[in-house]
């Protein structure tokens with residue numbers, strides 16, 4: 222269990238790193254919950270295709286193309302089959 226002193230120190234560490242709206246509370250026996258915002262702006266990524274969000278389970282490459290019966294890693298050639306049950310990422 223975290224002490225109040227530890228929570229305050231972690232809060233201060235986040236604030237010193239530039240985070241705002243920092244909230245650190247005791248959450249569970251093994252860990253605490255920390256919420257903080259990084260000030261600034263960002264552009265939402267918008268809608269993406271499934272192929273654009275996949276990462277090859279074999280080599281980690283993120284360039285995946287979709288074919289009729291599978292997804293295909295453009296780096297190592299690994300196939301990620303598409304079945305009626307879904308896709309298998311193992």
Ligand SMILES: [Zn+2]
Nearest residue numbers: 277280294297
């Ligand atoms: Zn690959």
